[in-house]
Amino acid sequence: MIDRGIFEDLQARVDEDAEVRDEIRVIVDTLEKKEKIAQSILAKAHSTPLSQLSSQVLEPAKGAIQQTMASVDDLSAVASAHPYYKWNNMWQRQVQDLVFHILLFGWLGGSIQDGSQPRPGYLLTIDEIGGILKVPVNEKQKDTFHIAIEEYLHALISLLDELARLARNSVTLGDYRRPTHIAQFIKDIHAGFQILNLKNDSLRRRSDGIKYRVKEVEDVVYDLSLRNLIPRDDPTSGQ
Amino acid sequence: MIDRGIFEDLQARVDEDAEVRDEIRVIVDTLEKKEKIAQSILAKAHSTPLSQLSSQVLEPAKGAIQQTMASVDDLSAVASAHPYYKWNNMWQRQVQDLVFHILLFGWLGGSIQDGSQPRPGYLLTIDEIGGILKVPVNEKQKDTFHIAIEEYLHALISLLDELARLARNSVTLGDYRRPTHIAQFIKDIHAGFQILNLKNDSLRRRSDGIKYRVKEVEDVVYDLSLRNLIPRDDPTSGQ
Amino acid sequence: MIDRGIFEDLQARVDEDAEVRDEIRVIVDTLEKKEKIAQSILAKAHSTPLSQLSSQVLEPAKGAIQQTMASVDDLSAVASAHPYYKWNNMWQRQVQDLVFHILLFGWLGGSIQDGSQPRPGYLLTIDEIGGILKVPVNEKQKDTFHIAIEEYLHALISLLDELARLARNSVTLGDYRRPTHIAQFIKDIHAGFQILNLKNDSLRRRSDGIKYRVKEVEDVVYDLSLRNLIPRDDPTSGQ
Amino acid sequence: MIDRGIFEDLQARVDEDAEVRDEIRVIVDTLEKKEKIAQSILAKAHSTPLSQLSSQVLEPAKGAIQQTMASVDDLSAVASAHPYYKWNNMWQRQVQDLVFHILLFGWLGGSIQDGSQPRPGYLLTIDEIGGILKVPVNEKQKDTFHIAIEEYLHALISLLDELARLARNSVTLGDYRRPTHIAQFIKDIHAGFQILNLKNDSLRRRSDGIKYRVKEVEDVVYDLSLRNLIPRDDPTSGQ
Amino acid sequence: MIDRGIFEDLQARVDEDAEVRDEIRVIVDTLEKKEKIAQSILAKAHSTPLSQLSSQVLEPAKGAIQQTMASVDDLSAVASAHPYYKWNNMWQRQVQDLVFHILLFGWLGGSIQDGSQPRPGYLLTIDEIGGILKVPVNEKQKDTFHIAIEEYLHALISLLDELARLARNSVTLGDYRRPTHIAQFIKDIHAGFQILNLKNDSLRRRSDGIKYRVKEVEDVVYDLSLRNLIPRDDPTSGQ
Amino acid sequence: MIDRGIFEDLQARVDEDAEVRDEIRVIVDTLEKKEKIAQSILAKAHSTPLSQLSSQVLEPAKGAIQQTMASVDDLSAVASAHPYYKWNNMWQRQVQDLVFHILLFGWLGGSIQDGSQPRPGYLLTIDEIGGILKVPVNEKQKDTFHIAIEEYLHALISLLDELARLARNSVTLGDYRRPTHIAQFIKDIHAGFQILNLKNDSLRRRSDGIKYRVKEVEDVVYDLSLRNLIPRDDPTSGQ
Amino acid sequence: MTAPTSPYTTMFEGFRAELDEHYDRRERVIKASRDLTSASKRLIFALQRTRSLARPLPSSVTKAAEPHHGATGAAHDALALELSNSLRAHRYAWQVSPGLQEFVEAATFGHYLRHQTLMSFDEVQKLWTETGEQGQGGEGMLQYSDYVLGVFDLTGEMMRWAVLMVAVWGSAPSRDADEGAPEGLRDVLRDMRDMRAALEALDVPRGTPLASEIGKKTDVMKQSVEKVENATYGLVVRGRERPEGWMPDSGGSAEGRMEVDSY
Amino acid sequence: MTAPTSPYTTMFEGFRAELDEHYDRRERVIKASRDLTSASKRLIFALQRTRSLARPLPSSVTKAAEPHHGATGAAHDALALELSNSLRAHRYAWQVSPGLQEFVEAATFGHYLRHQTLMSFDEVQKLWTETGEQGQGGEGMLQYSDYVLGVFDLTGEMMRWAVLMVAVWGSAPSRDADEGAPEGLRDVLRDMRDMRAALEALDVPRGTPLASEIGKKTDVMKQSVEKVENATYGLVVRGRERPEGWMPDSGGSAEGRMEVDSY
Ligand SMILES: [Mn+2]
Ligand SMILES: [Mn+2]
Structure with a gap:
């Protein structure tokens, strides 16, 4: 005697996962689009003399990076409601790209916080990245969204x-x-x-x-x- | 009991497809042969000083490209009689190669139309390519032969x-x-x-x-x- | 220098294709879900004595098949607006499964049309399938949605x-x-x-x-x- | 510097092989079609009572097998003009099928030669097969078309x-x-x-x-x- | 009832093929071993200054290549006694490697024939290769061992x-x-x-x-x- | 500084293994041929009435099995000189077949030892098999030829x-x-x-x-x- | 001489510690998962020796299964120790899944033999948390996907058991009759068909890992059902030759013999 | 109810004991082999930080390598315990081979860095038997095929090391000069070419497992040699722009600058 309820329960779980997937997908797509704008601004660093770097690259890039943060917030909120390692492959590439661009931005002397003085050649630590994006890093206990090592x-x-x-x-x-x-x-x-x-x-x-x-x-x-x-x-x- | 017509109809259809395939194959083979001549002429651009480019490369290449057009006409005529997306993989590579060589020819300063002045470094648009080959481009509605974007x-x-x-x-x-x-x-x-x-x-x-x-x-x-x-x-x- | 319009046009086209794909995907997914219901009803034919076949299998299956028709209508409408051979691989499996289940339904003696008398052992022809689903069959000239042979x-x-x-x-x-x-x-x-x-x-x-x-x-x-x-x-x- | 003749010679050779392939293909296709008729007649042996075997199966099958012989003649003529082991994979399946059907025909009691008495249960030898098809068998020395063991x-x-x-x-x-x-x-x-x-x-x-x-x-x-x-x-x- | 001769004949043939295979295998293995010596000598061309090329590479390589010729003779003798296309896959790789090494030897300025003057940068033709190895080349009619184009x-x-x-x-x-x-x-x-x-x-x-x-x-x-x-x-x- | 002697030593080991392989191969081929004779005799058990089993099947089979023992001796001698599990895949199939046929022979009531009384339906144990073939079984310590479980x-x-x-x-x-x-x-x-x-x-x-x-x-x-x-x-x- | 130290050495030493911990833990999880697979497989072998249905397992089977329960418990505890929080449980889900699937297969098979019902996901999860030798643990480790894939494999074990039952109980009514044929043997086929229908009806989005794993197991599952159908078919066809009134334990009768001849 | 016992039960119980022992041992060997692989890989990582050649390893490297030697020793002892006779060593050779190959890679790489020579099979075998923490053991376990395949992989590690050496020592003659460039750096290319020649010349019969493993590794080995060739090529081409008399530590000269301009 096979209880049909067992399979209805399974189907409900499958459907729930499908919804999570769709929800994340939309956020990640938006993040990616914003990311591309930051990327295309930072690409100009290769053809911009040092003297114009701040005005031509760093200022606009700062704005673009700030734009992505809303998507990171969304992602963090949704992802934290579910097991991190069940879904993280959906945003890994985009988050890596974002972190890369923030690292490049920082290395070139950019600073997200107003007033902080520029330090060209500086490598932002993973904790600083977490601070900028307002998400935990290298989380080992809480099953929440974070930037992994x-x-x-x-x-x-x-x-x-x-x-x-x-x-x-x-x-x-x-x-x-x-x-x-x-x-x-x-x-x-x-x-x-x-x-x-x-x-x-x-x-x-x-x-x-x-x-x-x-x-x-x-x-x-x-x-x-x-x-x-x-x-x-x-x-x-x-x- | 079972309608034999189903199988006869299927056989007719299989045979018909085989014929279309053969017809296109012959045209594409001819196009490819002509294309190779244009290719071998344009390959000399790598070893020809700028001063001799026109006489050694562009002039002969122009003739070779013009030779390919008859095959493009044939292909267009036959292909337009059948669903485009059913057969287009048969000529994609050859058409892409031809467009590439026309683009290279144009970039080097060549011009198919007599009298038009050379513009080295110019990228021919898809519409100009269509004009040269006398076929539609980027066709979205009509199911006819065209150069796809x-x-x-x-x-x-x-x-x-x-x-x-x-x-x-x-x-x-x-x-x-x-x-x-x-x-x-x-x-x-x-x-x-x-x-x-x-x-x-x-x-x-x-x-x-x-x-x-x-x-x-x-x-x-x-x-x-x-x-x-x-x-x-x-x-x-x-x- | 380079005409940006090319890339905008391409993006528009890529986006358009993505939309078509999504639109078809949604319809096909719905069709597949309905199809699975028909399938699970017809699967009971293996364990249902002939005397109960009509009430236990054929009647419910008829309802389930009729449910799929709305999806076929949707699919036919959307697909006919685009080149058949560009998209047909998206629904081939589902349409084949549906036709299979209608054939099985018919062979078992089922009949979609009310009042028509059951003919167990009868093979529905492709034209009859087309009639039931209200779509053309074996279309060779017009590039419209159809059941292919x-x-x-x-x-x-x-x-x-x-x-x-x-x-x-x-x-x-x-x-x-x-x-x-x-x-x-x-x-x-x-x-x-x-x-x-x-x-x-x-x-x-x-x-x-x-x-x-x-x-x-x-x-x-x-x-x-x-x-x-x-x-x-x-x-x-x-x- | 480099002898162009090498490449022309290679091209000639490639083209020549393509022609041989096409020629054999046409003959083998014809043979296969005739073979299928013989096959469909012999398939009736499974549903024909012994008393009607001769009239319903063996007589018609004899005619069908005789029809295939012209294609075997053609194949033998063309194939013998080229190295046997270079091309034999093109007709192996068809020749094996033909030999199989002649063996079945013989085992059922059929006889190609008029007047020879039927021997149901008899296995035609490879030499008898060669005699029927008028081709050599098990040829080891001469590089000619034959039925291989x-x-x-x-x-x-x-x-x-x-x-x-x-x-x-x-x-x-x-x-x-x-x-x-x-x-x-x-x-x-x-x-x-x-x-x-x-x-x-x-x-x-x-x-x-x-x-x-x-x-x-x-x-x-x-x-x-x-x-x-x-x-x-x-x-x-x-x- | 069943002619046992068929199976004896087949066994004879299988055994015969196995013998041919073994005979060729032994020759090809020997050829390969000799070939590896030539290869390892010629590999030194990458680390030998031009001034020492002749004494360090070309002279020893010449000897090594001459050593392979006995195996080529053996191979030619055995292979010519059997259909070329039945067995040629057994030696293709080794023969290609040998021809490659002779081509490299020749290109570096080596010469098998004593007294002939070195021509660095020269491409030995297929006929010259055939002359060196004393086997026919590009044979199209006779089913004998040869170097294929x-x-x-x-x-x-x-x-x-x-x-x-x-x-x-x-x-x-x-x-x-x-x-x-x-x-x-x-x-x-x-x-x-x-x-x-x-x-x-x-x-x-x-x-x-x-x-x-x-x-x-x-x-x-x-x-x-x-x-x-x-x-x-x-x-x-x-x- | 790479010591050539290292590789000469390796080559010697490779060659030694190749020799072992060849030696075992010859013995196993002989064993297989003898085995086939035993097999074809025992196959008659399916068509031999019980009353004739002894004279028609068991007696001849006994002789055939005894014939294989010389090969088992040879195999045991050669294999015991080398690591068992390095080579055992070379004779596994043949040894399994031989053990199977001895088991069948024994089950049918056959007995290798003269004078021992027949026990139809008896399953020879692995130790008895080892006794008959004069080889160890289920050896766990000594690296010698044996019959594995x-x-x-x-x-x-x-x-x-x-x-x-x-x-x-x-x-x-x-x-x-x-x-x-x-x-x-x-x-x-x-x-x-x-x-x-x-x-x-x-x-x-x-x-x-x-x-x-x-x-x-x-x-x-x-x-x-x-x-x-x-x-x-x-x-x-x-x- | 060695590579120069760098201002980032401390940072990377921190990363190394984290990564080494991760890789080492993954190794331990893989090993424990292999142990779980092995123990569960042996449990299944022991269960296959059961000859009854919907009754408590015979003591010989429970006794044979005993040591494997112990091994399962040890593997459970090792995994529970490593995967003590949700983050880790999901991080190593891919490594632990084969073992958990086999556990599901063993648990549901044993349950089916005892109760002739399919053990639910919640029941399996609960059993898993209670499997440890040292109290409870491992909550949230067993995913529903492990359950689904384990149930696919369960059909294979049900088939093995059922075909043998048909063989020894169905075709030979006159033998071993004193041991009593299990009731409801033919219900097994109905249950397997129901499971096939339910598993086929599961609607898993394309492109997900679960969908691709299911894709690999579906054909085997269908074949298992059809193997039992074929065995049952044989039972029915042969059963039809049984003469009217022929009783298994009567040893047949002279009329029976004649009956056969006149067929 | 359970399956009937049979007259052969005792026999099969004996078989079960043997087979269970075999399967359990195989599991333990697989686990120890994975440990050996992991420890050897970490050893190689530590060795890659060496910046000298044909000299004793710097203490920072030996210190970093220390714990991995311990792990290797533990894995060795576990394997030596399981594979204590020739029969077993060969029975589980397939399972233990990946670990042994990685051990060979680490051993020969360390040896090459210290002595700039290729460690022989006998030396590696000896080192393996001495690797245990509890005295000697594991004789006859490491096959020459493990050695050959480990040496193939060694070329990859030599390449990684050499390319970096070319980068930091070759192209930047003016920097870090005080630390001294290793002697004979370009000899590494010669050694790699010699190894390539010797490995290519190895004549292994077709169809054997060793031949097929070699077949998989040959292309990577060739590419490693060619990567070092390319790095050396770059070194030479760029070196040719060095003005006559230009000294790395002189910081160049005004003439040097003009020299460049006039190119
Ligand atoms: Mn299983
Ligand atoms: Mn490595």
Whole structure:
């Protein structure tokens, strides 16, 4: 005797999950659209001289990033009502991209909080990212929405990729100082990744590529050094 | 008891489809052969100095492209007699290649219409392509042969691949001006694609690769810029 | 420099396609849900004695099939507004399943039209299916929604699979007459398929399997015949 | 520098092969169509009482088989002009089917040569098949079209499959004598195959399945024997 | 009842085939072992300066290649006694590898015939390969062992892969002249392949990859050209 | 600095293994050929009345099995010189078949040792099998050739398959006593298998099929019982 | 010489500690899940020896099952320890699912044999939390998807049991009669058909992991139902040869024999 | 009711005991092999931080590696306990191979960094037997096939290390110069080419498991060599722009700058 109620109960659970999925999907789509705007603004960093960076890139980017926060709020609210690891693959890519863009924004000297002074070359910590987005990070006990360490690390690798590209474009823009900063930064982060014990997953595969970023920026510094183009006053120029 | 007509009707239909397939196949094969001639002429652009481009590449290519048009006429006539989406995968690759080569021809400064003045660096629009091939474009209502916008965009991505290669070969040929033009062109197209929300298909995958083309030409511009090889009058040289 | 309109136009088109897809998806999902109800009712044919077939299976199934028709109407309306071959893979499986269940319903003696007399063992033709669903069939010229002959044939093969199973379950229910009818029916359809030269697709693969259904029902008839269980008035009983 | 002739020669060769392929394809398609007619006639053996076998099955089948011979002639002529093992996979299935049907025709008592007396239960040898089709068999030296011994054996296994089915259908038709003949025949062939050391190919796989045919016919003989239905004069009835 | 001869004949044939297979296998294994020696010697070309190429690579390689010829003789003798297309898949890979290594040997300036003068950068034709190995080439009529044109072309593509790698390693060895020769050579072969309409097989797939080799060597030439490292007398140096 | 000796040592080990493989292969092929003779003799049990079983089947089978022992000796000698589990997959099938045939021989009442009295229906234990073949069984400490438990169990399943078939053929031969013995035996063995905890491997898959053997023989006993054909004096007949 | 330390070393050392903890825990979960699978499989083997339906399990079966219950409990406790909160339970859900599915299969099979009813998701969840050797635990670990997939596999075990029942009880009415055929054996087929209908009617959105897992198991489930249908068919066909008035324990009669002959 | 006992029950109970022991041992071997893999991988990560060649490992690396040596030793002892004779060692060779291959990779990589030579099979075998925490053990467990496949993977680790060396030591001669570039860095490429040649020359019969495993790893090995070739190529090309007499630590000169301009 099979009790039909058992299956009705299951169907109800399936339907409930489908609703959650749809709800998250809508929020994530909105987040992605807003994210693309921030991305296209920050992309201009590659062609904007340092002197105009603040007005042309950082100011507009700040506005764009602030726009995304409403979506992060929505996402956090909905996601926190359900098990985090049941749904997190739905927003992982978008959240990683957002964190990456905030990291880039911060590294370029941008600051979300008004009044705080710009610190170019600064790496926002995962806690600072959490503070900006007003969500917990590296949550281990409460089953709530948060920024996971893996997401922060993926975003950090994206930052290195972008900075390696920026090092060359800085030279094209006539800025011979930034490449040495970038080189030191990438090497420092690389040293950090080297102490991790990663498994054979996507993070491992991507972190494996950092050595090529190190190589790229070292090549740029070498090119400048060879031509005596590195400003003498730079304490990290290795002269 | 069972109506034999069902099976006879099915057989007739299977046979009919086989005939359509054969008819299209013959036309597409001919188009492909003609296309290959245009391709092999345009390939010389990588080793031909600018001064000889017109006589060595553009003139012969123009003739070769004109040769393909008869096959496009044939294809259009046959294909328009059948549902477009039932058969279009049979000619997609060849039509994309043809559009790509016309785009490359146009970008290099070629012009199919006699008398029109050359505009190197110009991107032919989809409507202009339709005008040249005398077929509709981006047809949405009528179920007739046409150049689909997706085909145009695939061809456009192929153009970017080719131009990234051309940037390096231009340097080898001693032309230090073209790489900066190419860099700007690729970056403009890239910006256009980045704003799109494509669904997860081959166009999405290929458009994701444009960023590597951007990086390649940025590297060339970097190399030239570092060595002060970019002609001073160039507004994008970053000096 | 680059015409932004190209990308806007593409985005419009991508969005439009996404809308069409969503619209069809919703209809097809609804159709599938209704279809599942019909399916679960008809599944009872395997455990319902002939005497109760009409009240327990055919009557409720008739209602369930009628419920699906609104979805077919919706699908037909939406699909006919777009190229058939661009979207037909979205509903193929569901339409095949529906046609299969109508064929099974008809074979069992059901009739959608009130007043028409039941004809157990009858195979509804593709035109009759079209009449029931109020959609064209085997449309070759007009690019409109229709039941394709391939879909009908897939449904027909599904019917044979189901009847082979029904032959054994009929015996379990004490009905020794139905297996011989089923055997004759399957053999007739098999003969029809054998004459076809299908191309190497899924229809070909599935039709190759009909011979195993023939064997299955022949085995049932053998078992009954050996034990003299086939009713005497049956002309195919082999006496 | 590079000899263009290499590529022209290759193209010529590719084109030539395509032509041969097309030529063979047309002949094989025709052969297959004729074959299907023979097949559908012979399929009636399962439902035709012994008394009507000659008029209903064997006479019409003889005509149908004779019709196929022209296609075999064509195939032999074309195929013999090219290396046998380069193309033989194009007709293997069709030739095996034809040989199978001739074997079945012969086993049922049919005879292609007028006047020769029928020998039901007789297995035509490969040489007799070659004589009927007027082609060499088991050719080892000359690179000409022929019936390979592997093809004959594949056809023989198909015959066993068909006879196992015929054994059950004979009982349904009230013929309790034929099953014991079939059982003996299948067991004899099985013993022959068992002694072989075949390499691990499709013939090996199919020959491994003969034991299931043996079991099937043993089951039929068991059923008849248990019920005392085997005619007493039958020497293999085991009574 | 059943002619046992059929099975004995089949067994004889199976055994005969097994013997042929074993005989060929032994020869091919020996050929492969000798081939590996030639391969490992030729691999040193990547790390041997031009001045020592002859003594370190070409002389020893010549000996190693000559060692393989006895196996080719054996193979030719055995294979010619049987249908070519029945067995050719057994040696295809090894023969392609051998031809590839002879092509590489020849391209590097090696010469099998004593006294003939070295021609670095020379592509041995298929006829010359046949002359060296003393076997027919591109045989179309006689069913005898030969080097097929497809095998030659596969070997040629392997040569291009190897030369692209050699271009970079030449630079590492301080040879800035060879990359431009390699670039021209690969581009010439690429042009030849582009004109072909190959059917969709492995040769087609591999030939599609030549464009990546072209790009690789163009990049090397670009690197050298940018740094003025290409010797002035080189006509393709782009100065 | 890579020491070439390391790889020479590895090659020596590889070559040594290849030799072992060849040596075992030859012995196993011989064993298989002898085995087939035993198999073909024992196959006659299905058509031989009990009264002639000893002279027609058991005596000749005994000789054939004794013939295989020399090969088992050879195999044991060679295999014991190497790690058992490194090579055992090379002879598993053949050894299982041999054990199966000895089990069948023993069950039918055969005895390898002269003078020992026949015990029809007796299951030789794994230790007795080891005694007959003069090899250890279920060896856990010494790395020597032996009969593994899994092999014995595979052979036992093969025995059940064969006995299920024999039950029906016994009826055909008029022996109504054996089926009840077989039924009891198969049920007893089935009960044994049910207490094993098998993993998802081939033994699990095959043992899963024993229930169908139980069903087959139960059906035979039922058929006989229904017809009062089971001899009254049989203590296992369940009367 | 070693890689230079960096200003971010402390930060990364923190990450390393977290990631190592995560990877190590995942390893332990995988191991415990394998143990749970293994113990549940052995439990199922023991249950398959049952020859009754809708009655308490015979003591021989419960005795054979006993050690496997212990192993299941140990695996449960190991998992409950690792997956002590909802966050972790879902983080390692993919790793633990195979073991939980097998647990569901064993639990529902045993329940079916005892009660001839399908154990509900809530009942299975409750049983799971009570499975530990050290008090309760593991709440929220067993997902409804594990339950659904375990029930799919349950049909396979029901088939194995039912086919054997048909064989030994159905076809041989004259033998072992004293042990008594279970009542309602043919109801098993009805139950399996009901389960097939209910499982087929489940409407799971395309593209979800559950949908793809169900897709893999559906055909096997259908085949299981049809195997029982075929066994029942055989029972019926053969049963029809039983002469009127023929009694299993009467050993047949002379008329019976004649009856057969005249068929 | 339960399945009837049978005259063969005792025999099958014996079989069950043997098979259960086998399956349980296989489970334990799989678990220990996973532990060995994990510990060896972490060892390799620690070794990758070395910035010298043919010298003793820096203390920071040996210190970081220490706990992983302990884990490796524990896994070794677990395996040595289970696979205490040749029969068992080969019976579970398939299960233990992934762990042993990773052990070979770690051992040979560390050895290469210290000595710039390839550790031989005998040396690795010896190291394996000495790896246990409780004296020696595990003789005959590590097969030459494990060694070969581990060496294939070694080329990947050498590549990772060498590319980074080329990056930080090769292209930036003016920086970190005080730490001293390792001698013979370019010899690594020679060693990798020698290994490629030797591995390609290995003649393994077709159709064997070793041949198929090698087939899967060969392309990756070749690519690793070519990645180092490409890095070295870049080093050479860029190095050619160095003006005559330009010294890394001189910081370049005015002429250097002009030199560049005139290119
Ligand atoms: Mn199960
Ligand atoms: Mn590794």
